[in-house]
Amino acid sequence: MCDAENNLVAWLDGELPVEQAASVERHVSVCEECRGRIAVFRRVSESVDLYCGAVTAANARPRVPRWAKPVLAFGAAAAIVLFVVVPRNSVPPPPVLTPTIADASTIARNSAATISAAETSPHTAKLRGTIHQRPHVGSAVNAETSKWQPNESAVQIAIPADAVFPPGAMPKGLNFVAELSIAPDGSVRQVRLRQ
C-alpha cells in the first residue's frame, strides 16, 4: 500500500496543501498503481455528476401518475378492438331517389301524348321511310338482365320507343316495357326497361 493512497481523492480535488500536493504528484508520476486508482476515482466522480444531472433532469419533467399508464393502455386496446370488430358498413348508405308510381304514371301519360303527336306528324312519317333496321343496342342489356326477377309485385308500363328516343331514331313500332318493382311502402324500388 502506498503512503499517498489515502490522499488521492483530495489531491484530485485540489484540496491538499501545496507541499503535500507536490509530494503526491511526485509519487503518482512513478507509481502506476496509483495512476490506475486515480483514473478509477475520476470516472466515479464523473458518474456521480452524471447521476446528479440525471435525477435533476428527471424531476424537471412532469410525473405521470402510476394509475395513468394502465388506464391509457386499456383505452388504446379498447380502441383497437372496436376498430377491428365493428363492421365498417354499419353506416346506412345514402338514400337512392327512385320514381314513385305517380311519377311513372305521369311519364306514361306524357309518352302516350308524344307518341300520338309523332304518329300524326308528316315529318316523322317521312323519316321513318328512310330508316333501316339496326340491331338494337338494348338487346345485349336484355340478355344480361333477363334473369332479373322482381321480388315484389311489378307494374308494367308500355312505352313506345319514340317517346324515349328522338323521332325517327328507332324503327317504327318498337316499344319498351318498364317494369316497376314496388316496395311495401308503395314507392318504386326499381325500374327495369326491356324491349
Next chain:
Amino acid sequence: MSDDSVPLSLPLLRLAAGGSEVTSLYRELRKPLLRYLVCLGLSRDEAQDVMHDAFVSLQQHLALNGAQDNIRGWLFRVAHNQARNRQTSYHRRFAESLDAEMQFLSDDASPEQHVLEKEKLHRLAMAMRALEKSERECLLLRAGGLRYREIGEVLGMATSTVGDTVERAIRKLAKECSS
C-alpha cells in the same frame, strides 16, 4: 487540507448594498443548489420552495450585515437544514426506485447503449443509496462544486473529516461499480 474556497464572481462587500447582488448570486448558485436539493430527495416543487426561502434568508442575512466570508456555504447550509425539516418526503423519495426517473436517459442512443447506461446508473444509484448519510451528502455537495471547507460548514464537520469521508465514499462507489 487547505481552507481556501472558490471566490464568487461578485465582490462580497457590495452584497449588502441592495437586492441586485442577491439576484446575481441567485443566477450563479440557483442551478447547483437546486440540483443538490433534488438529489437529496426533495421533489422539484419542494426544492424550488426551499431554494427561494434560502435566498430570502440570504437577503435578510446580508441586510443585517451578517458574515460574508463563505456565502456559498452559508446558503447551502440554510437550504440543507430546511430540506432536513421535510424528512417525510426526503426518506420517501430515497426509498423510491430510480428506474422511472432514469427513463429519459439517452433518448437518441441505441437500445444497447440505453441498456448499458441505464444499468450503469442503476448500479451507481444503488451504491449511492448504500452509502452512509454523511458520505452521500458530502458527495452531493462536492458534485455541486463546494470545497471541503464549505461542505464542512454545511454539514457541521471538520474539513479534515470531510476529506476522509469523501475519500471513503469514492472508494466504496468504485468498489461497487467495478464489481
